[in-house]
Amino acid sequence: MADGEDQQTFAEFFDRRLALHSPEMAAKTIVNGVAKGQARVVVGLEAKAVDVLARIMGSSYQRLVAAGVAKFFPWAK
Numbered sequence: 288m289a290d291g292e293d294q295q296t297f298a299e300f301f302d303r304r305l306a307l308h309s310p311e312m313a314a315k316t317i318v319n320g321v322a323k324g325q326a327r328v329v330v331g332l333e334a335k336a337v338d339v340l341a342r343i344m345g346s347s348y349q350r351l352v353a354a355g356v357a358k359f360f361p362w363a364k
Contacts, residue, residue, distance in 0.1 A: 300360070307351055 299343045308316075329338045334354030341348045 307333065 308331050317328050317332045327338075329335050337348075337352070340351070344351065
């Protein structure tokens, strides 16, 4: 696949499988977090999982994420 095709394929996959929140839901979460004075607003369960992983593992979480991407999305290099 060409780079443009890879990007399009990943964008379609993201929209179908990973983007679990509508833009409106994300906006509401962000506005509520700002109104409460939260220093960090993380939108969605998947983002919260990555946030926790990064806090626990530090920068080494990137290797784990890269390995997962390589295994499950071989076309996303």
